[in-house]
Amino acid sequence: MLPENIDTSISLLESDNTQLNLVRWMHQCELMHRYYESDVVFVIQQTGQGFEIIVSSISQARCFTTGTLFEKETPVFQRLVHTPPEGLYIDLTSQKSQDLPKDFNEANSMLTRPILWPDGTHFGCICVLNSRTTKSETDAFMLEPFQVLLQQELSLYCQTQRIESLSMRDKDTGMLNEYGFIMMAPRQLSLGRRFGAHAGIIFFELLPDPLIKQIQEHHNRLLGKIIQDTIRTADIAAHYDESQFVVLVFIDSERDLLHISQRVEKLLYQQNESLKIDVSCNFFKPDSSLKLSPMIEESKKGLKSEQEKQEAQLAILEQETRDEASNTLS
Numbered sequence: 001m002l003p004e005n006i007d008t009s010i011s012l013l014e015s016d017n018t019q020l021n022l023v024r025w026m027h028q029c030e031l032m033h034r035y036y037e038s039d040v041v042f043v044i045q046q047t048g049q050g051f052e053i054i055v056s057s058i059s060q061a062r063c064f065t066t067g068t069l070f071e072k073e074t075p076v077f078q079r080l081v082h083t084p085p086e087g088l089y090i091d092l093t094s095q096k097s098q099d100l101p102k103d104f105n106e107a108n109s110m111l112t113r114p115i116l117w118p119d120g121t122h123f124g125c126i127c128v129l130n131s132r133t134t135k136s137e138t139d140a141f142m143l144e145p146f147q148v149l150l151q152q153e154l155s156l157y158c159q160t161q162r163i164e165s166l167s168m169r170d171k172d173t174g175m176l177n178e179y180g181f182i183m184m185a186p187r188q189l190s191l192g193r194r195f196g197a198h199a200g201i202i203f204f205e206l207l208p209d210p211l212i213k214q215i216q217e218h219h220n221r222l223l224g225k226i227i228q229d230t231i232r233t234a235d236i237a238a239h240y241d242e243s244q245f246v247v248l249v250f251i252d253s254e255r256d257l258l259h260i261s262q263r264v265e266k267l268l269y270q271q272n273e274s275l276k277i278d279v280s281c282n283f284f285k286p287d288s289s290l291k292l293s294p295m296i297e298e299s300k301k302g303l304k305s306e307q308e309k310q311e312a313q314l315a316i317l318e319q320e321t322r323d324e325a326s327n328t329l330s
Contacts (some may be wrong), residue, residue: 001119002119003161003165004165005161005165006157006158008048008123009048010047011047011054013052013066013067019156019157019160019161020157021134022054022055023158025043025054025055025153026055026057029041029043029055029056030058031146033057036089037130038129038130039129039130040056040059040064041126041128041129042054042055042056042064042129043055043115043124043127044124046072046077046325049069049072050317052067052068052069052070053067053069054066054124063103063289064129066077069273072258073097074099074101075100076100076104076110080124080125081122081248083112083114085114087111088113089140090110090111090112091108091109092109093109103311104129106131107130108130108131108132109130110130110171111130111143112140113126113140113144113147116154116163117160126146126147128143152275167309168184170224170239172220172224172239173225173238173239175227175237175245176239177238177239178238179241181236181240181246181248184236185236185292186292188248189292192250193286193288197286198251198253198284198286199245199283199295200203200249200254200256200281200283201249201281201282201284201296201299202246202257202280202281202299203245203246203275203279203299204244204245204261204264204279205243205245205277205279205280205305206219206220206223206243208247215242215243219272219275220239222268222272223268223277224237224239224245226264226271227245227247227248230264231247231249232250234250235247235248235250236276240307244303248292257281264277278298278304279302280297280299280301280302281299281302282298282299
């Protein structure tokens with residue numbers, strides 16, 4: 001299985017893929033371009049939007065540059081999804097003109113070799129496009145090293161993403177930790193705003209069991225499970241610190257925040273009558289320009305523990321001011 005933080009429907013050009021050396025991919029395209037004496041060589045990825053060119057060799061034709069997107073229903077690219085591992089040679093002159101993109105008007109042939117994700121699902125293809133046929137043009141054997149290189153890099157990319165995913169998880173609850181929430185929530189917030197969704201930040205703080213005067217691991221696991229069972233798939237929840245949980249929720253109205261909070265509180269009481277929580281929440285409209293960080297800080301202010309911290313800091317500051325004034329007078 002692929003790491004859960006990799007979405008194969010999203011283009012590599014849109015994702016955070018600093019582990020992938022796309023410049024090296026381009027150089028490999030250039031090598032294949034020279035070997036096959038082709039018009040252009042490109043790597044294409046199948047995404048949710050269609051088939052997108054990720055890198056290509058240098059070409060005078062601007063139609064095969066990085067970012068070029070072909071419709072997902074394009075017959076010639078649909079055929080590439082089922083390309084055998086050893087590659088495929090396609091005589092484009094025998095294809096129906098309506099089955100080919102207009103950018104293929106000058107091309108007579110295409111040589112391809114598939115690229116797979118580590119779990120065996122289809123990533124895309126290496127494509128060699130030519131307006132003339134040479135002896136080597138029909139042989140995909142020389143594409144194999146390039147194919148292996150790309151698949152190795154995709155494997156390494158997935159391993160790195162898996163490690164990063166683990167570093168974003170809290171070991172006690174399996175939920176996102178503070179780092180994971182900061183990494184994942186902004187994108188979800190941006191997506192929600194794009195579709196006009198109202199958002200809310202809810203903080204839950206687990207108060208110590210009065211009998212044992214402390215919070216135990218199974219208390220956190222219990223509250224974490226209740227929160228995750230209560231929210232919807234589009235919402236994001238995290239075990240923010242030792243006693244606090246945070247949720248980014250998408251709602252219809254501000255009163256929904258109260259309903260969610262009350263439901264979590266009720267379910268926790270049903271599971272363990274001795275456990276109590278403190279809740280603080282804030283409502284944000286789709287046209288709000290606030291970033292995630294100030295939204296979090298605004299929501300945390302309502303927690304009793306945060307208010308106590310602020311009062312303590314204010315008391316210390318006032319004492320320091322009095323001490324400085326006393327020293328000045330003396």
